[in-house]
Amino acid sequence: MRELLVGTKKGLFVLRGEQPDALPVATRAFEGDVVEFAMRDPRTGRYFASVTSGFYGPRVMWTDDPLGEWQAAKGPAFPEGAETSVDRIWVITPGEADGVLYAGVAPAALFTSTDGGASWSLNEPLWKERIAGDWQPGFGGLALHSICPWPGEPERLAVGVSAAGVWLTEDGGATWSTGYTGLVPRYMPEEARAGTNALCVHNMHRAPTAPERLFMQFHGSVYRSDDAGSSWNEIAEGLPSGFGFPLAIDPADPDSAFVIPLTADADRVTPDGKVRVFETRDAGASWTARGDGLPEGDAWLTVLRQALGRDGEGSELGLWFGATSGEVFGSADAGRTWTTVAPRLAPVTSVRAS
């Protein structure tokens, strides 16, 4: 059975079914609240949801059965005296060590859980970098939204921040360095680009079989790193636009990446009214449009940062994405053909396959 966790502006939808074109809603949770992100930890089977009440704030909820009761985690919350509060929890990512998970929040900070997600604590060294560097928000806020563990090496981590670039640690978060080289912030005046930390990362993923390789969707371009995130090479040529938010990879193929371009930062819809996922299998040297079964005209969709998920790998790679129009689309054959999985949910914020 396949299971999708679809976060929306109006709660969490759990879709379950045997066929990719028939995934009915098994349950809806957190009615009335925004579910920014939801995932299942493959190590434990535990489900996590980032839930934001417009009135009562954000929280991490967890359960071992999404059709049953959910529990509130203790945190993430800034310690008293930090003079700020968590606005939004963007992402939850399993770590490499047993029981470790990471959460990225706004304002940009990294939280760690060492008890399987029940409680969370602030990574203070990165928070001090944020204060010292006077990080500035992007349009969507100051967000730590991408967390990339290094398979088998729990001390190594890369995180992406909008708009403060890439941050790297090799000592479990005790110290951090930047991965800025090669990133070009074309949204800034040319004379102001050198040395800036206003680098608007939109998404970042690591290739698990070649962990020194990462792909990044940036604000206005797409990049690849071959040195663990220290430096970046632009690979957007061949795409209809360098702008977009979602990013996925095929874990079996370190040369693979999938993006869903939007027209531009000032016009955040699918280009030319066509919904297409763009695939590279040569590390960004070329891109192929994948849209067989997706809307081909008068389709002006917006696909948000966390709204593209995957399962499987290789020829059985599954790709699943949702739009703010409430539609969810899926492919069970690595993007060659697509179906509409759910036509009328609420505006989609995130999609992850269990």
Added chain:
Amino acid sequence: MPVVILRAPLTDLAGGNHELRLEGANVGAVIRSLESSWPKTAGWILDDQGRVRQHVNVFLNGERVREDANVAPDDTLHVLASITGGS
């Protein structure tokens, strides 16, 4: 002890109690007493820094107040969400 009157969804988090008597010399302390007695309410009314959340209203004897307002034993606190619209 002051009376605290809750509405949904806070009543559910407080064990179904619509009305509670809780200790505290100011609004923040009373809400901390609520969180101590009913841990599921933690973080719902006060934010990370102990401030009343932006879109939560606390009324003390009919007057909207913040976390530092003093509370007397015979006072009544209402906790409710702001009136909003559009999303």
